[in-house]
Amino acid sequence: MNRNERIAILIDLSNLEKSVEGFNEAGWSLDYSDLVRNLALERDVVGVTVYDSCPVAENTRRMSLHESLRANGFEMRVKEPFFNRERSEMIQKEVDTSIVADGVMMACKDIVDTVVIVSGDRDMRPAVETIRKVGKSAEVASYPIVLSDELRDSCDRFHDLEDMYILCPGPMTASESAPNIASASVNPKGCVHGQ
Secondary structure, eight states: OOOOOEEEEEEEEEHHHHHHHHHTTTTEEEEEHHHHHHHHHTTEEEEEEEEEEEEOOOHHHHHHHHHHHHHTTEEEEEEEOOEEEEEEEOOOOHHHHHHHHHHHHHHHHTTEEEEEEEEOGGHHHHHHHHHHTTTTTTEEEOOOOOOOHHHHSSEEEEEEEGGGEEESSSSSSSSSOOOOSEEEETTTSEOOOOO
């Protein structure tokens, strides 16, 4: 790996947390700082951004995770959920498109040499393809259980999270600070929105 290679790590929190639900039920959690260290591979990390929707009040685990990540220097881009009347539930909106837009913007503005997208969602494929078209590298990191074959086939490099030692016993952790890409502001409901 090139130590001068500038990378940004963009984390789809809902996709990642969905992939470790079974581990959580068994008392294990993902260590987000270890995740970042494993993906950095001694490269220059320009920033780490975590994308999610604002958790409903009953989801205390997700709220605690947001607080832990924020307290440890991870930039949070949290979107308001949308109430879907047909399904009678709150659903995540604008998260995937925010990851795509930010990844493409960083590549086009030459902020990074490589964008690492932590998600297995096929909706990330246009970002990967566009990042590569503008001459930058696009990597994907995911657990195979949530990975789209089309996304895996479109990237320059795939990081299988099952091969990394990033799980720890007990509650979720973010033990060390991660660099910020941009400043964030807090809305009146306490959810963080990137500028």
